[in-house]
Amino acid sequence: MDDNKTKTDEEIVELVRKGNKELYAHIIHRYQTRLVRYAQNLVGDSDRASDAVQESFVKAYINLNGFDIRKKFSSWIYRIVHNEVINIVDKYGKNLRLDPDIDFDGGINIEDSYIKEELVLHAHECLKQMKLIYREALSLYYLEDKSYDEISDILRLPMGTVATRINRAKAIMREICQTKI
């Protein structure tokens, strides 16, 4: 069991595909907290976020043989969650309300400390005023510590568009947060 902890996601996925179903628990264990947090940042509702992540893990398992082992599993599973969240947003739209009790702390190192600080302290107020396209880019970059390349893979956008969205999101963030303080 301990040996599996040192294995990469892709190695574990390969073993699960070969029939070691139990090892899928390692994958869930590694990602569930981060994915629920990411989904919450987007839908703002912890129950729906949890449902989206559960559904995503089930879909990921069903389609595990379709995953290209040469790519990053992390980007793949985030992509599935992203799609689930988009479905929820499309379905419930304006009825979605951001939960004021959500913990937005990603617990990661971030270069742009100002944005990080504002995001953690005033995330609820700031994020809820942002469009989803900026919210997801900002969440992935600052709270999930994803690189531009990974965000490009998750959102299926060219790198240039990712960079533009993050820069715009930063500007919106400063504007919104500064008026709140």
Next chain:
Amino acid sequence: MSNKNIENLENRIMAKVISGEVKMKPKLYFLVGSTLSFVGLIGLLIGAVFFTNLTFFLLRKQGPGTWRLVQMLESFPLWIPLLALLLVILGIWMLKKYDFSYKRNILVLALTLIIAVILSAQIIDALGLNESWSKRGPMRRFYLNCHKPNSVKSVACLN
């Protein structure tokens, strides 16, 4: 979200996995899917090249300069260039579904595809392949039906 809820999430999913309530789709499913999608894309592109080439061939045969525009519009089988256009659009749509496509600018991708289709059609035309297809082989009848300069109903090549 509390630790208990997180633990429940893991347990709920693993219960479905272990019990067999959710099953992995076999590798063959994805292999067949990607093969069909590739074959479909190639088929669309071949169709687009063929009908673009046929458009050039008919334009050359009927000659837009030798006919008056109204006459040409009446007799030209417009469904051929329209079908070519439709196939190109479907080709671009399918290409967008591919994993690599979001890394590229879709406008550049679409323009590359359109230029490739037109160039291929021109090359086939320049090689005189449709000249020989229209004279012999299984395509002869189709070409003869399409190319009826005096007929208003040149859509006959549909039949």
